[in-house]
Amino acid sequence: MTTLFVRHTVSDYKAWRKIYDGFAPVQKAGGVKAETVYQAADNPNDVTVTHDFGNVAEAQAFIQNPKLKEAMASAGVVGAPSMWITNKA
Numbered sequence: 001m002t003t004l005f006v007r008h009t010v011s012d013y014k015a016w017r018k019i020y021d022g023f024a025p026v027q028k029a030g031g032v033k034a035e036t037v038y039q040a041a042d043n044p045n046d047v048t049v050t051h052d053f054g055n056v057a058e059a060q061a062f063i064q065n066p067k068l069k070e071a072m073a074s075a076g077v078v079g080a081p082s083m084w085i086t087n088k089a
Contacts, residue, residue: 001033001086004059007048008072008081013039016047019075026067027051031058060086 010016020037027035033052042044053059062068063083072081 001055002008002056002059003050003086003088004051004053004062004083005086006051006081006083007046009043009078010045010047011044011078012045013044016075016077019071020049022080023071025026026065026071030065032062056085056087 013033031053033054035052036050038048038050040048051059051062053062063085
């Protein structure tokens with residue numbers, strides 16, 4: 001199992017979440033098998049998301065999808081997100 005972690009700051013969590021939830025069909029089409037959203041305990045606009053994939057290539061392709069960048073921009077992501085890919089040990 002491969003997990004993509006994405007951490008970013010959003011301008012308004014509720015507005016971001018609406019766009020994120022609407023992006024689910026693109027996630028599924030991109031190979032996302034499961035996803036989870038976390039908010040920092042001291043800042044609800046500090047968001048970390050995990051997406052599980054079958055392999056690294058799927059995760060890398062998802063990151064490169066131009067629809068992801070568009071969705072992040074329209075959802076109010078502030079600055080560049082931190083992204084990293086892991087494999088379950």
